[in-house]
Amino acid sequence: MSGYPHTFRGFAIADPRDWASPKLTEFEPKKFGARDVDIEVECCGICASELFSLKNEWTHAPLECLSSAYGPKSQVVGHEVIGRVVAVGDRVTLCRVGDRVGLGAQCCACMECARCVAGNEQYCARAVGTYCDRYPDGYVSQGGYASHVRAHEQFCFPIPEAIPSELAAPLQCGGLTVYSPIKRNIAGLENPKVAVIGIGGLGHMAIMIARALGAEVTAISRTNSKKADAAKMGAHGFVATAEPGWQTELQDHFDLILNCASSTTALDLDALLPTLKVNCNFISVGLPHVDEDFRGVKPFTFFSNGCCLGSSKLGSREEAIELFALAAEHGFRPWVETLPVSEAGVHEGLTRLDKGDVRYRFTLVGFREFFGTA
Template sequence: MSYPEQFQGFATNDPKDWASPKLTSYQPKNFGARDVDIEVECCGICASELFALKNGWSHEPMACLSSKYGPKTQVVGHEVVGKIVAIGPEVTLCKVGDRVGLGAQASSCMKCSRCTSNNEQYCAKSVGTYCDPYEDGYVSQGGYASHVRAHEQFCFPVPPEIPSEFVAPLQCGGLTVFSPIKRNIAGKQNPRVAVIGIGGLGHMAIMISKALGAEVYAISRGYSKKEDASKMGADHFVATGEKDWNKGLDDHFDLILNCASSTTSLDLNALLPCLKVNCNFVSVGLPDIGEDFNVKPFSFFHNGCNMGSSKLGSREEAIELMQLAVEHNFRPWVETLKVSEAGVSEGLTRLDQGDVRYRFTLTGFHEFFGTGK
């Protein structure tokens, strides 16, 4: 491997091969004035990777096939932790040698009203850490790799108190739930938060809601995760597979946060009346492109509730989240896997089968790639 001309990572360009990315060398994007290179130490495995590798969020061919330069294959991974080894001439937010985290966003315009109001994740020119074209036509490559290149704004300082394997899931999964929880319950007295889906996102949402002072309800179809939810900090558990599960829950919640990655079992007409007046149902779990929400207009009528979504979080929120984890001593539930073709395949396959409680982090990058020296 010749650095920085070539990175190495685990890639594929055919959805049929989603479970078996192969080690490859590739050209990184052209180096920008505010770009940094991260030598990867570890990287979380997120459900987004499954959708990306299966091309489940698009009716078009995989984006990497249309890249104007660089690889025609795709490396995924956007829960990156590592050390900065190179910086552009205009970088001010970090320096070589810093341990940083990188989440699901790698760039934005940094000039628009959203970028200048701590909403850079909603920038119209936002570029995701993988599977997303830059303005020059390069399709972004992610963190199942020796290195990753990104704009400094999206490389967050990491508190020394948190080991890297626990930092990784906070970069995407944790930030994705922290932003809407904070924005929806800030300033409220004794807020109640309902978390639907006790998985990779939901288990962190329980911990974060509790740390932010909420009374937390974990909502799942059955009782198999009740004990785990209690250990994570949930005050109550609701199984929607039970008859009359919503009895007594009308006008109850300041926020319902949907963390499930499928909409097929959501009874929105039963869930929405559980919200207090003008409060929100926010969905952060993104399903396959073929799935829809099914809801009757009358379900909004009696409490004036709202439905919406939330995208990632800002740099400010990412830093605040990690400080919250330090102060309240919560950590994602993580199983580590050694990075390799076999390790990547195992993680993706087991995640697809639901065989994880509740996040995977790929480790051993320095040993595998011969970095970290």
């Protein structure tokens, strides 16, 4: 690729103790494969999972990238990318140079196993995350707080023109993460009822998406502080679990409870699970600190209605494209505050997110101007 950059630039950390202060660095991307796509980044959302990764709170092991014998010794995060395709491999058929595409939290899968063939490529045993994950050759993936990002074509999603880039960015991960379990759990139901726990980065999109899919939506939070916001997002009802007896009138009510909270310590499953209808699911998509678990749930709670406790991982390419079409058709958009990309901008976004000072997503913008790639 004559004249094409052989190194990318991005904001990286080398030590979890410095998680809030990524530094501008230059790094080599992974080896370019026949089905790989290079995206010139236009903007990138900031996701809470990046905080957990940068602070190394999802594992007790050393930060993966720091022990790598391949690639950079520091980590660039970011997995809610919007940009233009600037290079494609010889076998790429799903996009072309010049297309505006999005990339979420997964950048590769084998595309050959039973899960991939069945449209569940997000559960592939050989899946590679967009950052801080290893390819088979040992290279550690680098994310979207960068000038460019390289990924398998399967995970580069076409974006409808109706959705502005800074608003499309959070849909790549946060939106898809909630869309997949909502769709899979209420598909085919008449007048489904969905509860969304945690009105934050994930939960506020879950409310909009569940409503657009035809559900009656109840927002659940500890207090009433976000009640007005939840109504603006489209929630039909609101529950504050700090109020005693909140569950009395909700027994046998929900077809799905979707937990979007990033901590499990305040969840009272013995109160929540009986509000599910028979054989319906409590699905958790908010991943907490590695040391947190579900506490206090008793086997008799499950016995009363045959409910199930489970989780969901990301979403498939097909589901991503469905989600973007749904957003374009119904006009719902994530609530986004934009920040200019720079060391200071990344620092501000990460530290404010860590304090909960966001309603309800950040998108870093101005990549082409900063990196001179426009």
